Amino acid sequence: MSDKKIKITKNGPYIVTGNVPLSEKIIVPVGKHYEYEEGKTLPQAETYALCRCGKTKTPPFCDGTHAKINFDGTEVASKDKFEDRLVRTVNGPALDLLDDGRCSLSRFCHREPGHAWNLTKQSDDPEKKKEAIRGASECPAGRIVAVEKNGEVYEDKLEQSIDILYDKEKGVIGPIYVKGGIPIEAADGEVYEIRNRAALCRCGQSDNKPFCDAMHLGRDEHERIFNKK
Ligand code: FES
Known part of the structure; x- marks a missing residue:
């Protein structure tokens, strides 16, 4: 049992x-797909507080600003299991793709030959199947999961760790990528479903707090992209 944990405080940071x-x-x-570049080195500690309101002067850490701006961090996200929250399932010829719609717009589902959804539909081609699995496995929000026809779920073994993401192409901050199944406890004490991949909001604007819904792109851009889809 892991002693690692993220505790969400009411209208305050992630502890x-x-x-x-x-x-x-x-x-x-990189071409038509996306990769990570290493950012600056961050200090390590047994305990630390990550900003959730998006207004700290010392990102990614909380500096107490949330209290001054009366940040409303009310959590509204479902605590149901991934399988019970699905909005779409693509049944390809050799692979299925489960989708809960919880998108951080990090775009790792974009691969050279296409998007994970289309690639799943073409999964009778082994190369496309491989790319679909990669596109799903690298989604930091855990929105999509690739499943073999025999029910085997594809998940990379991720070290329990946290990545603070930035989106260079869009020129905005990204979410907090929580890896390896670190428990996330709500302010009310209930624990969200433990998952290998989860993206937490750090701009303070998500409509699905505590999870990222790509609102860090700005409401107008968010509307434009999601309404276009
Ligand atoms: S949550 Fe404390 S400064 Fe943002």
Whole structure:
């Protein structure tokens, strides 16, 4: 049982305990897919507080600003299991793709030959299947999960750690990428479903707090992209 944990405080920061490794990663486009560049080195500690309101002067850490701006961090996200929250399932010829719609717009589902959804539909081609699995496995929000026809779920073995993401192409901050199944406890004490990949909001604007819904792109851009889809 892990002693690592993220505790969400009411209208305040994420309190991370258990010496969770912390790093900064920059999302960069490479051809038609995306990769991470290493960001600046962040201090490591047994316990630290990550900003949730988006207004700290010392990102990614909380500096107490949330109290001055009366940050409303009310959590509204479902605590149901991934399988019970699905909005779409693509049944390809050799692979299925489960989708809960919890998108951080980090774009790792974009691969050279296409998007994970289309690639799943073409999964009778082994190369496309491989790319679909990669696109799903690298989604930091855990929105999509690739599943073999025999029910085997594809998940990379991720070290329990946290990446603070930046989106170089869009010129904005990204979410907090929580890896390896670190428990996330709500302000009310209930624990969200433990997942290998989860993206927490750090701009303070998500409509699905505590999870990222890509609102860090700005409401107008967010509307434009999601309404276009
Ligand atoms: S949550 Fe404390 S400064 Fe943002």
